Amino acid sequence: MASEYDRREFEAALRPTRAIVDLGAISTNIRTIKASIGPTVDLMAVVKANAYGHGARFVAKTALAAGATDLGVATVDEGTILRRAAISAPILVLGPIDQSEYPSLLANNLSPTIARLDQLDNLLSALPRLDAVAPVHIKLDTGMRRYGGSHDEVMAIARRVAAHPALHLAGLSTHFAEADSEDLTRTDEQLRQFQHLVEQLGAEGIEAERCHVANSAAVFASPRYHRDMVRSGIAIYGLQPSPAIALPPPMRPAMRLVSQIARIIQLLPGDRIGYGGTHLVTAHAQAALVPVGYADGYRRGLSNQSWMSIRGVPAPVLGRISMDQTVVHLPNQFHLRPGEPVMVFGADEAPSADDLATMLDTINYEVVTGIAVRVPRVYLNGEEYVGVERLSG
Numbered sequence: 001m002a003s004e005y006d007r008r009e010f011e012a013a014l015r016p017t018r019a020i021v022d023l024g025a026i027s028t029n030i031r032t033i034k035a036s037i038g039p040t041v042d043l044m045a046v047v048k049a050n051a052y053g054h055g056a057r058f059v060a061k062t063a064l065a066a067g068a069t070d071l072g073v074a075t076v077d078e079g080t081i082l083r084r085a086a087i088s089a090p091i092l093v094l095g096p097i098d099q100s101e102y103p104s105l106l107a108n109n110l111s112p113t114i115a116r117l118d119q120l121d122n123l124l125s126a127l128p129r130l131d132a133v134a135p136v137h138i139k140l141d142t143g144m145r146r147y148g149g150s151h152d153e154v155m156a157i158a159r160r161v162a163a164h165p166a167l168h169l170a171g172l173s174t175h176f177a178e179a180d181s182e183d184l185t186r187t188d189e190q191l192r193q194f195q196h197l198v199e200q201l202g203a204e205g206i207e208a209e210r211c212h213v214a215n216s217a218a219v220f221a222s223p224r225y226h227r228d229m230v231r232s233g234i235a236i237y238g239l240q241p242s243p244a245i246a247l248p249p250p251m252r253p254a255m256r257l258v259s260q261i262a263r264i265i266q267l268l269p270g271d272r273i274g275y276g277g278t279h280l281v282t283a284h285a286q287a288a289l290v291p292v293g294y295a296d297g298y299r300r301g302l303s304n305q306s307w308m309s310i311r312g313v314p315a316p317v318l319g320r321i322s323m324d325q326t327v328v329h330l331p332n333q334f335h336l337r338p339g340e341p342v343m344v345f346g347a348d349e350a351p352s353a354d355d356l357a358t359m360l361d362t363i364n365y366e367v368v369t370g371i372a373v374r375v376p377r378v379y380l381n382g383e384e385y386v387g388v389e390r391l392s393g
């Protein structure tokens with residue numbers, strides 16, 4: 001715990017509650033995925049939602065340096081942030097785009113995912129010059145019933161893209177609903193529908209530059225889902241797509257949340273802790289105030305059930321988690337003072353993101369994307385300090 005980088009990061013003029021992101025872990029995860037898909041398959045690093053809470057700018061640059069070829073975001077705004085960070089790799093907006101956003105999409109050289117014919121009109125009317133060529137990815141709904149066009153819609157969109165001199169059919173995609181399931185029957189049925197589309201377009205002489213269907217779960221489920229490019233999100237952060245899918249070594253989680261003891265609290269029998277007094281103290285004990293709360297993404301649903309780790313010893317949460325503060329029971333074998341480091345999740349004896357997800361009846365995706373922007377991100381490469389991102393810039 002008390003290693004060189006811990007001291008340095010806690011000495012910096014920064015709030016002690018921080019997400020530590022190991023960019024070395026991101027690189028290792030990217031390289032391991034690259035090794036498993038092979039040299040002929042491209043890798044899109046999905047960095048939507050501020051890189052699943054890890055911080056999009058640092059993660060995107062690290063992923064590209066480690067071998068990712070493309071980036072995926074959910075919104076035009078998310079793509080714009082990356083362009084402002086001088087990233088020039090292809091960036092695909094995976095979700096639907098409002099009509100008003102096409103000029104900004106094109107100005108930032110972002111690629112849209114098209115699923116309706118009228119979206120092409122929006123794209124074309126936003127083209128800045130007559131000789132400009134806009135890359136287009138078209139998405140087929142093969143069973144997710146979320147974003148994506150029907151077979152006939154996609155055929156019509158693809159014909160129009162292929163025939164238009166200002167449009168380039170850069171990609172054809174679909175998205176799996178159950179690639180994390182042990183039973184891949186329905187995933188294969190989705191793939192079959194996708195393949196049918198590819199063949200029908202091929203019969204008309206229409207071919208996309210790259211086909212892409214796999215999310216992280218599908219990457220590890222089978223090479224038959226890899227096609228020309230995979231779109232991996234959760235795995236690049238070192239988190240499992242589902243409890244059933246283990247990531248191969250040496251992949252590992254990149255994020256941990258740390259804090260510091262802000263106050264030692266002497267507890268007497270009969271005391272009650274926090275809002276609603278939901279924890280009743282029955283014996284003399286010591287507790288510690290930790291300046292992290294549900295507004296940081298340390299969710300209130302963890303009240304009275306989660307724990308943190310102090311000097312490698314579990315420290316259970318006592319009472320309700322407030323917006324900005326939480327009280328934990330102190331391991332009584334130590335004489336501790338304010339300033340003592342606390343591991344909130346992701347390392348030592350603290351819960352993993354998966355453990356918190358289980359307590360909250362959700363998935364690890366929601367735990368890490370929920371870490372609020374007010375929590376500074378401190379970037380390390382292994383033990384080495386790389387940089388910091390915080391709300392005030």
Ligand SMILES: *Cc1c(COP(=O)(O)O)cnc(C)c1O
Nearest residue numbers: 046094175215216231232233234
């Ligand atoms: C978010 C997203 C992904 C990444 O999914 P993971 O399960 O995190 O790998 C891939 N494709 C699309 C279309 C997405 O929206």
